[in-house]
Amino acid sequence: MRFVKRHVLTAYALLAVAYLLLPIAVVIMFSFNAPKGRFNYVWQGFTLDYWINWNSMFGLQDAVITSIQVGLLATLVATALGTMIALAIVRHHFVGRSATNLLVFLPMSTPEIVLGASLLALFLNTSAIFQLGFWTIFIAHVMFIVSFIVVTVKARLIGFDRHLEEAAMDLGATELTTFRKVTFPLIAPAMLAAALLGFALSIDDFVITYLNAGGTQTFPLLVWGAARVSVPPNVNVVASAIFLVAIAIGLGNVFWEYRKARRPQGA
Amino acid sequence: MGSFFHRHPRFTPYLLLAPGVLWLALFFLIPLVFLAYQSLQSGSYPDFEFTWEFSNFTDAVSDYHEQFFRSFLYAGIATIACLLLAYPLVYWIAFRAGPWRNLFLLFIVAPFFVTYLVRTLAWLNILSSEGPVVGLLRGIHILDEDGQLLYSTFAVISGITYNFFPFMALPLYVSLEQLDHRTLEAAKDLYASSTQTFLRVTLPLSAPGIVAGTLLTFIPAAGDFINAALLGTPRHTMIGNVIQAKYLESLDYPTAASLSFILMGAILVALLIYARAVGSEKLTG
Numbered sequence A: 001m002r003f004v005k006r007h008v009l010t011a012y013a014l015l016a017v018a019y020l021l022l023p024i025a026v027v028i029m030f031s032f033n034a035p036k037g038r039f040n041y042v043w044q045g046f047t048l049d050y051w052i053n054w055n056s057m058f059g060l061q062d063a064v065i066t067s068i069q070v071g072l073l074a075t076l077v078a079t080a081l082g083t084m085i086a087l088a089i090v091r092h093h094f095v096g097r098s099a100t101n102l103l104v105f106l107p108m109s110t111p112e113i114v115l116g117a118s119l120l121a122l123f124l125n126t127s128a129i130f131q132l133g134f135w136t137i138f139i140a141h142v143m144f145i146v147s148f149i150v151v152t153v154k155a156r157l158i159g160f161d162r163h164l165e166e167a168a169m170d171l172g173a174t175e176l177t178t179f180r181k182v183t184f185p186l187i188a189p190a191m192l193a194a195a196l197l198g199f200a201l202s203i204d205d206f207v208i209t210y211l212n213a214g215g216t217q218t219f220p221l222l223v224w225g226a227a228r229v230s231v232p233p234n235v236n237v238v239a240s241a242i243f244l245v246a247i248a249i250g251l252g253n254v255f256w257e258y259r260k261a262r263r264p265q266g267a
Numbered sequence B: 001m002g003s004f005f006h007r008h009p010r011f012t013p014y015l016l017l018a019p020g021v022l023w024l025a026l027f028f029l030i031p032l033v034f035l036a037y038q039s040l041q042s043g044s045y046p047d048f049e050f051t052w053e054f055s056n057f058t059d060a061v062s063d064y065h066e067q068f069f070r071s072f073l074y075a076g077i078a079t080i081a082c083l084l085l086a087y088p089l090v091y092w093i094a095f096r097a098g099p100w101r102n103l104f105l106l107f108i109v110a111p112f113f114v115t116y117l118v119r120t121l122a123w124l125n126i127l128s129s130e131g132p133v134v135g136l137l138r139g140i141h142i143l144d145e146d147g148q149l150l151y152s153t154f155a156v157i158s159g160i161t162y163n164f165f166p167f168m169a170l171p172l173y174v175s176l177e178q179l180d181h182r183t184l185e186a187a188k189d190l191y192a193s194s195t196q197t198f199l200r201v202t203l204p205l206s207a208p209g210i211v212a213g214t215l216l217t218f219i220p221a222a223g224d225f226i227n228a229a230l231l232g233t234p235r236h237t238m239i240g241n242v243i244q245a246k247y248l249e250s251l252d253y254p255t256a257a258s259l260s261f262i263l264m265g266a267i268l269v270a271l272l273i274y275a276r277a278v279g280s281e282k283l284t285g
Helices: A002-032 A060-091 A097-108 A112-125 A134-158 A163-170 A175-204 A207-212 A219-227 A233-262 B002-007 B009-039 B055-096 B098-113 B116-127 B132-139 B153-177 B181-189 B194-205 B207-223 B226-231 B239-248 B253-278
Strands: B041-044 B047-050
Touching: A002 A233, A002 B055, A002 B098, A002 B116, A002 B153, A060 A097, A060 A134, A060 A175, A060 A219, A060 A233, A060 B009, A097 A134, A097 B009, A112 A134, A112 A207, A112 B009, A112 B207, A112 B239, A112 B253, A134 A175, A134 A207, A134 B009, A163 A175, A175 A233, A175 B098, A207 A219, A207 B239, A219 A233, A219 B116, A233 B098, A233 B116, B009 B041, B009 B253, B041 B253, B055 B098, B055 B153, B055 B207, B055 B239, B055 B253, B098 B153, B116 B132, B116 B153, B116 B226, B153 B207, B153 B226, B181 B194, B194 B207, B207 B239, B207 B253, B226 B239, B239 B253
Parallel strands: none
Antiparallel strands: B041 B047
16 A cells, blocks of 8 residues: 555656646747748647747847846846845844845735836836836846845855854955955855846746837747747747756756765765 | 955945845835826826826726736636645655655756746647647547637636746745654654644645745736736736736726736735734744
8 A cells, every 4th residue: 555655646746747847848849840820839740940040030039139138137237236135134133134134025025017017117207217128128137136146145145154254364364355265155156046047037037028128029028929920930949949058057956966965975 | 445344344234235225126116106106197198197096996996806806716726726736746856756856856947947938838739729638638528529728717727827836846845855854753653644644744844835835826826917818818817917908008007007006915915814824923934
């Protein structure tokens, strides 16, 4: 009986994973489809055309470039701002600490449509300063990414041994040198993880971007526009490429953790 | 710079906070004020005037209560579906997967690596009336000859469930992974059956994960409009669809703004009721 139960659960887990991965397989599969009509919903035949001429869809290349530019820039700024907030919250006791925690938590617990709508309300009422476009997308992305960066870096900082920094200072290092030589190398992995998360959130964001983009196209906006008219396999090609890069990084990390776990302690 | 920090250590946290907090104040808090301002305007595009137009709110509720109800209903069902689907999977990963743990965690977040809109469109392929799923269901007479899965309540809720699944699974995993295995052994030593152990030890100890997962799934699900737009029909419109259409298509900013506020308020109320039900200490962790 125990044996059966154990295997029922394993079978379920494998089924659930299949459910999670099925749409991904479909996305990749249909990037090789040769659709006859405007829509790419039914399998017709195999072709590599859309991988070779991935940018043959009007506006796709520009949209992808814009998405990457916004993603890199917003991630860079948000990682810097978020890490500093995390350092302040974990390291210092100051008046307004819990208010800061709340301010960081709130954007994560507000529906995206409200975040997007309120930013649009700001931009519409201050159109002398803000014209909708690349920079308003950038502003919006930094705003909603920062909180995720804070949370990710904070988690790492909490388990951090402060004695290392005190030792550095005792040995005559200034605060800046201590940060550069001790603190930064220790929190760099967390910052990298946070930055990857931030970039993933940015490149995938539709709702907030859609409300604040004006005429600028990002990749998700292009897909939205296409969804009503025709979605060529080029879209699947780009989505598959993004997925493959992300999963390669993810698998690299899994492998690294696995090796680290197998290595004897202290080595 | 170092010496400045040395002389004024009290300022260090504020200097660290300043840029990020300023950004959030300027582009998160102040926009909410503008949203409030806009929600009380009257007139039509592009000439809106601030007139303390509180009727925007009452009109919004009376015109769109159906969409509000639907949003919360769909989000609620999807959240429960996520919980029921995710719990056994995550339980297996935490207790049985051994060295495969990290790989299976990667599988859970894998959908996030595919652009949201594209992975939602993939369900169009899967549920399409010409596709194998509908074919199979028609073959075994679960669906009628001309029955379909797409453009239905089922399709919209399935889409939401799929898209927000990782938000439920990850916090659940964290709470199960941190669970002290000695408590399970203790239960066994005290002759609890495996069902009793699960119901009286595992489940209560994973409550923080259930609570966090429920919130992380329900909040974005209630504001979602992509699943309803792509997998449903106008009969499945959620409040997110109305807000974005008012902003970008009919340019009725005051109504859109008041709807956004009501959505936020309704979610807050739902949170409070939920906090009441589960105990507030579990909500804050």
